[in-house]
Amino acid sequence: MAILSGSCRFGLWNVHVSWQDDLVYRVRFAREGIPGPVPEEILRYCAGRPSDLSTLRSVATEGETTFARIYRAVREVPCGETVTYGEVAWMVGTAPRAVGAAMARNPTPLVVPCHRVVAKTGIGGFSPDLAIKEALLAMERQRDVCMPEKGEVNR
DNA sequence: ATAATGTCCCATC
C-alpha cells in the first residue's frame, strides 16, 4: 500500500501527516493545508477532543540509535506533564544537548511529544513557532485531550 | 575534523 498523507487544522497552523495504518512517518507544521486523510487520533487531538496518541507508532522510535532511545523515552511522558531536557538525558544516559538536538530533528512531533520537553529554567524551544508549543501545553493542561480510555469519548 | 544544537551548571559580579 502507498503511504497516505493529508493535513488537519490546529489553530493558525496546518498539521501535515504522512502515515500508513498505525505507523507515522512524518509530521510537520505548515501555513497551508493539503487534501488527504489524517489518522483519527491526530484528528481528535488537534480538535481538542480526547485522544490517545500512544496508539500510534513513529518511525523515529525504531532502531537502536541514541536518537531513537531518546524518542522512546519522550514518548512515555504522560499527557499534561512535562520533563526537562536534562531529565530525559539522565534517563537515556546521554547529554542534555543531545536531547535538544534530537527534539529539533524530531520527524514526528505530537506522536513523539517533544512539546512536553522543556528547559529547566524556561519553556525551551520549538519550531516553526514557539507559540505552537505553548498552545499544545496549555491545551493538555486545561482540556481533557488526555485519557481517551473507557468510553468517556462522547457522553 | 569541525561546526551547530530547542542545554546545564558553576562561578562570578
Next chain:
DNA sequence: GATGGGACATTAT
C-alpha cells in the same frame, strides 16, 4: 538576578 564560559553527546557538512 544577570552574564559568561566550559562540558556534554550526537548529527550534518
